[in-house]
Amino acid sequence: MTTHRQLPITVYSPGSAMRQPSQLLADLFRDVCRGRGLAWRLAVRDISAQYRQAALGLLWALILPLANTAVWLFLNGSGIVQISETPLPYAVYVFTGTMLWAIFMDAMNAPLQQATAAKAMLAKINFPREALVMSGILQTLFNGGIKIALLLVVLLFFGIYPSWPLLLFPIGVASLILAGTAFGLLLTPVGLLYTDIGKGLPLVLQFLMYLTPVVFPMPTSGWALTLFSWNPLTPLILTARDWLTGLPGDLLGPFLLVNAILLVLLLFMGIVFRLAMPMLIERMGS
Amino acid sequence: MPKRAHNNDDVLVRVEGVGKKFCRDLKKSLWYGVKDIAAELLPGEREIERHATLRRGEFWAVDDVSFELRRGECLGLIGRNGAGKTTLLKMLNGLIKPDKGRIEMRGRVGALIALGAGFNPILTGRENIYVNGSVLGLTKREIDGKLEQIVEFSGIPEFIDAPVQSYSSGMTVRLGFAVASTLSPDVLILDEILSVGDSAFQLKCLNRLGELMLTGTASIMVTHQLHNIERHSNSAVVLVDGCVAFSGLTHAAIDFYHRQTGPDGFPGEFVYPSNSLFRIKHVVKQHPPRAGGSSSLTVAYDAERPVGRCHISYVFKVSGVEIFRSTTKTLGDSPFNLDRNGTFDIVFPAGLKALPSSSISFSLWDEDFSQVFVWVKDMPLSTQNNDRSPRIVVRSGYQNGA
Numbered sequence: 001m002t003t004h005r006q007l008p009i010t011v012y013s014p015g016s017a018m019r020q021p022s023q024l025l026a027d028l029f030r031d032v033c034r035g036r037g038l039a040w041r042l043a044v045r046d047i048s049a050q051y052r053q054a055a056l057g058l059l060w061a062l063i064l065p066l067a068n069t070a071v072w073l074f075l076n077g078s079g080i081v082q083i084s085e086t087p088l089p090y091a092v093y094v095f096t097g098t099m100l101w102a103i104f105m106d107a108m109n110a111p112l113q114q115a116t117a118a119k120a121m122l123a124k125i126n127f128p129r130e131a132l133v134m135s136g137i138l139q140t141l142f143n144g145g146i147k148i149a150l151l152l153v154v155l156l157f158f159g160i161y162p163s164w165p166l167l168l169f170p171i172g173v174a175s176l177i178l179a180g181t182a183f184g185l186l187l188t189p190v191g192l193l194y195t196d197i198g199k200g201l202p203l204v205l206q207f208l209m210y211l212t213p214v215v216f217p218m219p220t221s222g223w224a225l226t227l228f229s230w231n232p233l234t235p236l237i238l239t240a241r242d243w244l245t246g247l248p249g250d251l252l253g254p255f256l257l258v259n260a261i262l263l264v265l266l267l268f269m270g271i272v273f274r275l276a277m278p279m280l281i282e283r284m285g286s
Numbered sequence: 287m288p289k290r291a292h293n294n295d296d297v298l299v300r301v302e303g304v305g306k307k308f309c310r311d312l313k314k315s316l317w318y319g320v321k322d323i324a325a326e327l328l329p330g331e332r333e334i335e336r337h338a339t340l341r342r343g344e345f346w347a348v349d350d351v352s353f354e355l356r357r358g359e360c361l362g363l364i365g366r367n368g369a370g371k372t373t374l375l376k377m378l379n380g381l382i383k384p385d386k387g388r389i390e391m392r393g394r395v396g397a398l399i400a401l402g403a404g405f406n407p408i409l410t411g412r413e414n415i416y417v418n419g420s421v422l423g424l425t426k427r428e429i430d431g432k433l434e435q436i437v438e439f440s441g442i443p444e445f446i447d448a449p450v451q452s453y454s455s456g457m458t459v460r461l462g463f464a465v466a467s468t469l470s471p472d473v474l475i476l477d478e479i480l481s482v483g484d485s486a487f488q489l490k491c492l493n494r495l496g497e498l499m500l501t502g503t504a505s506i507m508v509t510h511q512l513h514n515i516e517r518h519s520n521s522a523v524v525l526v527d528g529c530v531a532f533s534g535l536t537h538a539a540i541d542f543y544h545r546q547t548g549p550d551g552f553p554g555e556f557v558y559p560s561n562s563l564f565r566i567k568h569v570v571k572q573h574p575p576r577a578g579g580s581s582s583l584t585v586a587y588d589a590e591r592p593v594g595r596c597h598i599s600y601v602f603k604v605s606g607v608e609i610f611r612s613t614t615k616t617l618g619d620s621p622f623n624l625d626r627n628g629t630f631d632i633v634f635p636a637g638l639k640a641l642p643s644s645s646i647s648f649s650l651w652d653e654d655f656s657q658v659f660v661w662v663k664d665m666p667l668s669t670q671n672n673d674r675s676p677r678i679v680v681r682s683g684y685q686n687g688a
Contacts, residue, residue: 007298007392007394007472008392008393009390009391009392009394010380010390010391010392010395011388011389011390011391012377012380012383012384012389012391013336013383013384013388013389014333014334014338014383014384014385014387015329015334015395016325016326016327016333017326018327018328018329019329027522034423037420037426038420038421041416041420041426042404042417042420045404045405045406045409045413045417048409048413049406049408049409052408052409053408083429120400120403121400121403121404121421122381123378124381124382124397124399124400124403125381125397125399125400125403125421125422126379126381126395126397126423127379127421127423146647152397170620189323190320190550193316193319193320194316251619254605263501272323272327275326275327276323276326277447278381278382278383279319279322279323279326279382279383280319280323281376281381281382282308282317282319282382283315283319
């Protein structure tokens with residue numbers, strides 16, 4: 001006669017998991033912990049596969065923001081677009097801006113991209129799906145690391161030397177990734193059902209970039225100022241850029257407020273992502 | 287419900303009145319998806335009722351299925367394509383939620399469904415072992431410890447450092463199985479696993495399955511190769527249009543399934559090409575009248591127009607093992623002509639005697655084997671099956687698809 005070890009019991013029933021919120025949160029955190037190893041493994045898989053079949057390798061992490069910078073330097077230099085005075089030399093302003101924006105954009109695209117790429121796996125295997133989101137964050141961090149390394153070199157070239165606010169810069173990057181992930185997760189459930197989201201996202205992001213002090217400085221007056229000031233990304237980009245270039249940052253209050261809201265949003269979207277998964281998988285086919 | 291004398295702790299899978307609805311229309315299904323997600327986040331008062339009600343365009347893909355599975359048992363799930371087998375497995379595996387009923391799974395659940403899930407074709411076999419292992423819930427240390435065993439089990443050690451895109455599909459499946467087979471789940475879900483790979487691979491699968499069953503793993507098996515179910519399962523469930531049409535001992539379930547497709551409840555699976563105008567009316571078996579004579583079958587058929595010149599291909603099995611396979615062409619017969627209706631005989635070479643466990647599969651072809659009119663699978667030849675036992679009554683709503 002065998003002795004029975006106490007086996008965990010899993011119950012599946014039609015009722016919503018929202019009815020037991022504490023259980024739901026416990027399950028969420030358990031799966032986040034359980035999924036760490038898998039997230040790492042998936043990130044390593046994607047990064048090595050991505051660069052193994054590209055002759056330019058790691059350079060691809062830089063090419064897009066570099067091209068973007070070049071375009072804006074040309075537009076400004078030739079006088080096609082008149083850009084008002086920036087607090088830093090314009091080249092530094094636009095280069096740091098596009099690099100930081102690229103990190104945010106990577107983070108925002110990641111959840112939907114990861115989930116779409118893993119459709120076949122999602123439809124057949126039960127694994128902690130939070131790992132997909134975490135793997136996206138790891139990949140954004142890796143690609144972001146390359147960008148930041150280049151940024152630091154270029155800043156030296158422009159005579160901007162590291163100073164103490166640089167120590168805070170990782171927090172700035174983290175908050176950009178936090179914002180990207182939270183917004184990205186917001187779009188993922190519907191984006192997995194309707195491809196319209198994935199198609200429209202680049203357009204929206206492009207527009208959003210012009211409403212954030214990435215290539216333009218903060219406007220000084222008018223409705224543009226109102227839009228820029230209400231844009232939650234403004235304090236994130238400005239503070240990250242300030243810390244990178246050795247300034248203490250003058251939007252610290254809004255920066256902290258936005259981050260606090262984003263943390264709550266991330267938790268909420270994590271729950272939505274988790275609850276929506278069975279309905280999404282149902283419609284993924286086998 | 288009467289309780290059996292078993293220890294209740296032994297039940298690893300308990301499925302009670304489970305149902306799942308699907309929508310055939312894609313646009314509607316997507317919109318329902320959005321609504322379902324909203325309802326999951328903000329469950330209303332009458333949530334359970336709403337789940338159990340069909341909306342426009344929906345149907346029950348699985349309806350009111352119940353069963354229990356104990357330690358060491360193997361349950362076969364039998365049914366045609368679209369009968370709801372895979373949907374049921376997905377619910378058991380926690381991939382999708384039931385709309386009705388309740389599922390209770392005890393212990394670690396392992397699924398041999400998507401072999402090689404997460405494989406990236408550009409990476410090497412070795413790298414992909416780590417990816418696939420992680421997806422299946424193994425830690426890096428566990429994979430490190432089992433790496434050699436996995437490589438050896440896959441049978442392709444010489445290719446392990448080549449990118450997986452250079453593998454044949456069979457090799458990929460072998461590697462995937464090698465990883466998956468290191469798991470020792472309490473409940474194992476197998477979906478058509480045995481239909482991939484070559485014979486040597488299938489033997490490995492079967493042996494591994496046997497090992498797991500001895501250690502007390504409960505398994506649920508879906509396959510169209512019914513002899514595998516017959517060999518491993520203690521009991522089986524026949525699903526017809528999402529409902530349990532039969533549940534009981536394996537051989538009875540297989541018999542029931544065969545009766546669904548044959549003419550007038552005749553055992554054996556009768557398969558016709560879509561929009562075929564050819565139908566078999568009945569089959570009469572003739573056993574050798576005296577020693578040395580040949581067994582034969584007389585098949586009566588009906589067709590819309592003259593069938594033309596035909597050949598027959600057949601396989602003779604005893605206890606599921608193939609004894610003889612041939613075609614009338616190989617045996618040197620010239621094609622025979624079939625009119626709009628009538629009968630034809632299949633005469634087996636002398637020496638092929640019908641034992642109680644013999645069965646035959648045959649297919650009727652045009653003279654150059656380019657068109658098949660009917661394929662009859664695994665029709666028992668034994669005498670005791672000749673007397674037609676009464677058909678088991680199927681719940682209403684099911685129409686014989688043949």
